[in-house]
Amino acid sequence: MRGADILVEMLIGYGVEVVFGVPGDTNVPFYEALQEREGKIRHVMARDERSAGYMADAYGRFTKKPGVFECPSGAGAMYSLPPVAESNSSSVPVILLTIDIPLPGEGRGVLTELDCARLFDPITKMSVQVKSPEKLPEIIRRAFRVACSGKPGAVHLQIPEDMLIADVDPARISLHVEEECKEFPAYPTLPAPHKLDTLISLLTASAKPLIVSGGGVNRACAGPEVTELAERLNIPVCTTMTGQGTMPDDHRLAVGVIGDNGFHPHANWALEHADFVLFVGSKMGSVVTIGWTFPKITLNKRVAQIDIDPEIMANNYENVLCVPGDAKLVVQRLIELVPARNNATHTQAWVDELNGLRAEFWENSEVLLNSEASPLRPERAVRCFNEALEAYGKPAHIYSDAGTPTPHMTRFLKLRDPRTRFAIPRAFGGLGSALPATVGAWFADNHRRPIGMFGDGSFGMSVGELETLVRLQIPAILMLFNNGTFGWIKGLHRLKGHNQCFGVDFMPPRGQAIAEAFGLKAWTATDSRSLDEALKNAFSYADGPCLIDIHVESIADRVPPVYSWLLKRGKDPLSTKAEEVRYF
Template sequence: MNGADALLTMLRDYGVEVIFGVPGDTNVALYHALKRMDGAPLHVACRDERSAVFMADCYARLSGKPGVAEVPSGAGAMYGLPGVAEANKSSVPVILLVNDIPQMGVGRGTLTELPIEAMFRPISKHTETLHRVEKLPETIRRAFRMATGGRPGAVVLALPENLLYEELDVAPQQLRAEPQCRVAPAFRILPEDEAMGCAIDALLASKRPLIVAGGGANRSAAGESLVRLAEHLGIPIATTITGQGVISDDHRLAIGIIGDNGFHPHAVWALGRADLVMYVGCRMGSVATMNWKWPPADNGGKIIQIDVDPDIIANTADVDFPLMGDARATIESFLARTRSESLPTGDWIESINSRRAEFWTTMQSELRSREIPIRPERVIDALNLHLPAKCHVISDAGTPTPYATRFLKLNHRGSKLVIPRFFGGLGYAIPAVVGAYFAAPEYRPVALFGDGSLGMSAGELETLARLEIPAVLIHFNNGCFGWIKALQRVMHKGDGNDGTFGVDFGRHDMSKLAAVYGIRNFRVDTTEELEHALEQAFASQEPCFIDVAVESIADRLPPVYSWLTKFGVDPGVIGVQAMF
């Protein structure tokens, strides 16, 4: 076999089901091998290299398996940068194969030559160039080991074109896959026994404990274990945006979102009054802590932080009980060691849930509003009524985020809300639903995105149509970069003019764009049309595009903690309306 055959053989044996990629001058050998090899992974041809890596990222987030993307050299590699950076910082196992120029062309002015390792090293967990075809087996094994081991992350391999054509004389055993590296995390480590014992003693001595689950809890698949521990000891669970989904939203111990963007007042109230907070897979970064102000330093509460990455622990706050270990394995150890224990937290849970009930009751008037243009939260409420139990909702950063995080209700434990939060790049949701579908075809994929995102990823509508992905695509159409327009108004509050610049563009009926690709489409201007469109979309098994004319996020303050406080609005007061 040649290098391309050996590569695909190993990917197949690592359980790679699908490869997302874009054809180019330097990946002809790979494509030829994909076409002729029996049992090769399915190849999804994308319209943009950014999209290919975004698809791999979402596939990995929802399946736990490494997502694999491939791109050609030159601009193809450069377009892969955003997805690699997001996956790596979000601890998502992604492997990007860069089909590079032939080795003989290096340093000779060859078209599309780039220093791949130098370019990707600052934003990836591991970057490596294959220099000899005989080294391919160990290079692939190292890539999967690095992507899935420790804190999962993104790995980039540069594969010179000539090596994929070269013959490789190897025994089958030399192409072996390491079975533990087929999923992430590959190796689950535990904190030191003494440190864990001290943390457990502190937890059992608390009267108002609170768990805050971050994205690391999802990456570790710790949700089921967390819920069992919470139910056993009676501990309420709040989550960050990326931690959503570890517990179903209708659970009595699920108290909502903490953090700056789309927060729940009752969850923030609990965070400020807990006498012990256990952060599980949470960086305690700027969003989760509302710019490092929550929980208040003077409330006397203790902090336990569980994270697999020692660089994260106690990086932004004093931590009383730092525990370096895998989230799921550590929580399961907590559960085993507290099996005969209990905590008298009934009054604590009741006080939080009474505020939780007040929040949802008070918000009903906004959620059921029939104002025109339609409020973004009204879109989310209508979506809640039509979502199937098994669904994966993918949201872009921007307009949909604060409303999806605050108001979306996912009552099936396996359903997830995915948002690329670390770098907040637009153009994620539309391609990501392709990755979501291949990760879990039994879950209905739903995309939420604004005008800016659509403009950056509209080409992938063709991919959705070609592959017949049954995604429901909901476009929040407000004719602007809504989040940035709102931010400009926040930053220039009271300067006597509109305060915005460079953020507006034409309002168009974007359902016509979907029609170009043969996608079933709906234009929505009223709440009655919204209900009809959602009903029809979820009743079908084809891709559907719903273009909703919504109120701009820049006209009325969204539920963003720091923005509300800047305008003198108490974020803890439920139902307060604040206009710019």
């Protein structure tokens, strides 16, 4: 067998259905092996290695399988850095194959020579160079084991081209796969039983308990379990922005999103006033705690933490209890330990208080959600999307860039269908991910409509992938929020008192014309009426990708729902009143 045959057979053995990537000089042998096995494994060509990585990231987020992508040597490897770093820090299982220059060329000035194993080492769980073709099966097994076990993350394999063209005696290798490592979580763990007994006692004894569900809950597909535990014990649930979608937003125990960006004031108020808080699958980092300044009443000695990674336990606060383990398994076991006669009526006053604040917030928000001001307000755009998604009545995979759409989508998006998943790459906040991510989302599950949300700054970084969507006829709905500026950065300028902003404005793209030039169906929306019509058409269109060019007010024109920004403007972020806050 050739090394390339071994590599592809191992990928097939691990259940890999699709590999995203970009062709180059060094990966031709790999492509030959893929082509010979067409029908068993599919290669999806992206137009940029960074885009291929975001496709793999979305695939990993929306399945329980690692996303796999590949790139050629040199610049291809360097372009692959941003998505790999994002996946690893966001605990998304991803495997990158860098097909590199032949080993004999090392240190001899060969074009594109680069120490890729060292380059990726700081941003992956494992980064190794393959130095023998006979080692390929062993290293592939290790790659899947590392990516999928413990806290999931990214793995990088640097595979010299000569490893792929070398002949290997099949008798000297084993192509077996580890069944447990085909999906995350591989080898899920549980804590010692006394930890769970103590946690149940803490939850049932508390008068004002709160569960905070983080991104780890979505990664472990543990939303139903968290919901059942909350219902059994009558405990309200907040989420971090990456935990959004843990339970339907109209559930009586679903309070809202905590933290800095796109927060709900009543959710942050709940975190402030709870007497015991259980964090599940959350690092409790800077966004959740607003730079460790919130809640003002410290979380010390009133927090328990469930997480698959013991290293982050009690990293920022003095926890009452640390419970290491897989979120789904741990919560399942907690459900079994709930006392049979538990009626949890002692928490009802607390639940009612939070629901009163929640109702007050949404009632006061109607003035913003129904605004017909010009330019189109982002709050109104979210209301239009909520109504269109509800009318569509089918599940979707929604992937939003970390920029312009984030604060308003996080605050006003309402997810009622538990089959719909919502993801935002929040580790590094890089732009340019949402458009290519719709490709990965589609291959993750072609029964759920992929929806990508991004600003015009992000659009300029990944516009070439429109061709990929058309070529593959993926029925993605792309929502371009268009206002001719890097709005988040411009807003920061203005927040610091600099109205003469520097280096943040550009020509607004003609989104509809660009999309149509690539062969997409497209519409332009400048007000709620035209947006409603465009969304109706988009959800009805199933013959390929489509784009809505939404001309919307910039978050640099009016302070968005960001706790720290509102505080700097002298406002009370915990107020449930609907107030328009200007920079000047």
